[in-house]
Amino acid sequence: MSKASTVEHRERPLELAEAYGAYPQLWAQRPHWPEALSDDLNLNCSHCRMTKVAESRQASLSVWPRRDWGPFLNSVKCCAHQPHWPNFLIGAAIESSAGEAAILIENLLIRSQLFVWGARPSRERRLAEARSGQCGYGRAAALACPLLSSSGQCSVWQFRPGTCVTYVCQSARGAQGLSAWREYELKLVAWESELAHQLAWQLGYTNDDLAMKLTFTEARDFYLKCHGLLSSGWRPEFEVV
Numbered sequence: 001m002s003k004a005s006t007v008e009h010r011e012r013p014l015e016l017a018e019a020y021g022a023y024p025q026l027w028a029q030r031p032h033w034p035e036a037l038s039d040d041l042n043l044n045c046s047h048c049r050m051t052k053v054a055e056s057r058q059a060s061l062s063v064w065p066r067r068d069w070g071p072f073l074n075s076v077k078c079c080a081h082q083p084h085w086p087n088f089l090i091g092a093a094i095e096s097s098a099g100e101a102a103i104l105i106e107n108l109l110i111r112s113q114l115f116v117w118g119a120r121p122s123r124e125r126r127l128a129e130a131r132s133g134q135c136g137y138g139r140a141a142a143l144a145c146p147l148l149s150s151s152g153q154c155s156v157w158q159f160r161p162g163t164c165v166t167y168v169c170q171s172a173r174g175a176q177g178l179s180a181w182r183e184y185e186l187k188l189v190a191w192e193s194e195l196a197h198q199l200a201w202q203l204g205y206t207n208d209d210l211a212m213k214l215t216f217t218e219a220r221d222f223y224l225k226c227h228g229l230l231s232s233g234w235r236p237e238f239e240v241v
């Protein structure tokens, strides 16, 4: 997913989500983004094209396929949901954030369901997003991601999860390109989930603990430990996806 005024970040290859820069042992293990789609990395999110989509959806759909219907609100753009967030990325974000970002992270955790693998939106939030559906995506200010800052930027850009890293609203290769991005998203999210679970097991939890809800303090401390373990060079066991 992208966001307001992030064009400067688009100069980096998407797969280089900066959080992974702190974990060089993972670089060879990560699923790699589809390089054939590199033209799609040139999105200028400062001039979001999805805020300009015509209300006449049927007409504009035939011109260029896009991932969501739009038009998006300028204040929300494609940051219109709360992503599931794996433990180690939350820990990295907590450790690196101050000011408004730290407050937004804390508020998000307080309002989320917290597990050893990471955080997911509350049931109410998930239901509201499901009701909104694809047609309503990006069109409700109330469903803006809680991590959007007051200036409309992602406050945890370096630590955003795979769903956000891989969001491309329109592909130069049309529907085929969008499908390829979706495929990559599924791979990256599955990989992050596997990594989050391995961290939990490594730090003493078992499969029986996966559904256990953590308190805010338990979760914050545990997520920091997950980030710390990866930062120490610990290597998970899975191979290249």
Ligand code: SF4
Pocket: 001, 002, 003, 004, 043, 044, 045, 047, 048, 049, 050, 051, 072, 077, 078, 079, 167, 168, 169, 170
């Ligand atoms: S909808 Fe597209 S152009 Fe707009 S912020 Fe998101 S990725 Fe960028």
Ligand code: SF4
Pocket: 001, 002, 003, 078, 079, 080, 081, 082, 083, 145, 146, 147, 148, 153, 154, 155, 156, 157, 160, 161, 164
């Ligand atoms: S985490 Fe950041 S990039 Fe992802 S939806 Fe929220 S604000 Fe947007």
